[in-house]
Amino acid sequence: MRTYTLRQMAELIGAADGRNAEGVAYLHQQLRNLHAKGFLIAGERRGIGRTSSSLFDEVELCRARLLSILYDLGFDARMLREASDRMSPSASGVRVSTGSDGERREDYYWDDPHSAERHLDKLPAAVREGEIWTLRLKLISQHGRKGISGGFHAAQDPQPSAEEERAVAAFYEHQELQVQATLTLPASDLVAPLVVEER
Numbered sequence: 001m002r003t004y005t006l007r008q009m010a011e012l013i014g015a016a017d018g019r020n021a022e023g024v025a026y027l028h029q030q031l032r033n034l035h036a037k038g039f040l041i042a043g044e045r046r047g048i049g050r051t052s053s054s055l056f057d058e059v060e061l062c063r064a065r066l067l068s069i070l071y072d073l074g075f076d077a078r079m080l081r082e083a084s085d086r087m088s089p090s091a092s093g094v095r096v097s098t099g100s101d102g103e104r105r106e107d108y109y110w111d112d113p114h115s116a117e118r119h120l121d122k123l124p125a126a127v128r129e130g131e132i133w134t135l136r137l138k139l140i141s142q143h144g145r146k147g148i149s150g151g152f153h154a155a156q157d158p159q160p161s162a163e164e165e166r167a168v169a170a171f172y173e174h175q176e177l178q179v180q181a182t183l184t185l186p187a188s189d190l191v192a193p194l195v196v197e198e199r
Contacts (some may be wrong), residue, residue, distance in 0.1 A: 001042065003055035006031045009064050016065075016193040019139040030071055031064055037077060039084055041065055058124045063087065064193045066135060070187060082148040083137055088120040118152035126154070127188050135185040142177050152187060 001050070009030055014024035034040050035054065042054035056064070063084065104142055118133070119188050126133060132155040152168060160168070172179070 004061055005053045009061050012194050013065050016130050030068055034067055039067055058195055059121055060121050061194055065191050086151045127195055133187045135187045137183045139180040140177050141180055
């Protein structure tokens, strides 16, 4: 599996955006900030000591691409955290079993199967297979508290029926939730230049 340093990620994203050297340097600083705040998780390190480089896989490259756009749109740290959580929701739990070979297995599961199917971990492979995904985020408020809901959606996902839409609207009204804005990013188009070609 290919890994990338923050600088390499900035150069790849910058090339996809058509940024000049100054724009790539700005993006590199932005990614360093995202990593320092724990939004980008390194899988390993190259070298030893404080000058060693953090290495990131293609899933984190995709996360960096999407978060950098949200950062440019003015999302603050709390909003970026919530958006990142919507892209890769935590598993509901772990099922422990013993495989046919006698080995202990731990399988993560989600109460909502949509969360497992439309998880950031699956985005690079889906894009390589030609699937069209969007990242749809709703900025919501309830009694003065703000939050973000939503996640990834694929073009082939069934559209909600009129009855389901009415049920969601009734739930929002009952909970006194107000949708302040809905943001839709063409996730597949944004990450395709980064993951489609073997680099």
